[in-house]
Amino acid sequence: MKVLIVGANGTIGKAAVNEMSGEAEIISAGRTNANLEVDITSTESIKNMFEEVGEIDALVCTAGAAAFESVSEMTPEQNLVAVNSKLLGQVNLVLLGLDYIRDKGSITLTTGVLMDDPIEKASSAAMANGGVRAFVKSAAIELPRNIRINNVSPTMVIESEEKYGPLFKGFKPREVKDVGLAFKKSILGAQTGQTYEVY
């Protein structure tokens, strides 16, 4: 079993790698420090990555950036960070990667708690998350060759509490291992169209 993890070097990506490393051959992709370099905001870069990787059983994306700014101050240009990365970066991995995924394979994208439980200055990230979740639910009913698609929606993880804790006051942090398990369930399970909330 061959699993491609885009964003494998981040906190969430590493948790997915940890859960899957005993189960599959992992190919990591990311902007740096990965088996393959990819910039998900570029369709050319995504195409090149898939050409290099070839056939896979599972595609995972834990990558995606967003700008944090209040709606009063945010410009359309700032909002494009989330659109081009967290939203379209992930959706384009699906559109351009589908042909490389084997029959009965799976796709697992990453959303996040901000779409359900908002904090200040995070509307752009919430928008991208909500877009990915709805895309996943809809795509699941029509993917060919029994390919499944889900998304994992993590809250702040304990491992990021020092960095993000001040933004997520009153949120219960979860262990990043639990987020990794959700990816494992998506990849090795049989469900499709799901949002695995780790809140």
Added chain:
Amino acid sequence: MKVLIVGANGTIGKAAVNEMSGEAEIISAGRTNANLEVDITSTESIKNMFEEVGEIDALVCTAGAAAFESVSEMTPEQNLVAVNSKLLGQVNLVLLGLDYIRDKGSITLTTGVLMDDPIEKASSAAMANGGVRAFVKSAAIELPRNIRINNVSPTMVIESEEKYGPLFKGFKPREVKDVGLAFKKSILGAQTGQTYEVY
């Protein structure tokens, strides 16, 4: 009370106009047949519209296009129709229009049933709807000057059954008047961050 309705000429827009016309001065905007011309895929066009309109009490958008194609066939370029129109068209109306909205004013955007109850070839539209819903929920907690924001999510309306019925088999069509009422509730009520589902 001054209400700007973008997309006033469409089926849903007309229903919003009908419900609000006894309550407010309506300014219609759209690509054609409206008081003001606007192309919501252009930030310049949106800016020009707001400069012409000046201060308003309520902003309503019932406009937004999407390409319909299966995930297997859809290109990143086709997906951009929904991104630039239904998603960013609506979000940019908020980002660029906020300063024109009076204290205690309101914003009402339009999503749709496809984000909750998918049909084939509609993943791009679902994505845009889900993005707008999450943006609204998040923006609601931080809009300044007691400005509220909601979205109305209609299913297929009876008035469109002849055209869209074959795509929505088994869906219960609703009267477009009920969709109009949801806009009225959003504009004249006191709630914020809501998704008014008319399913």
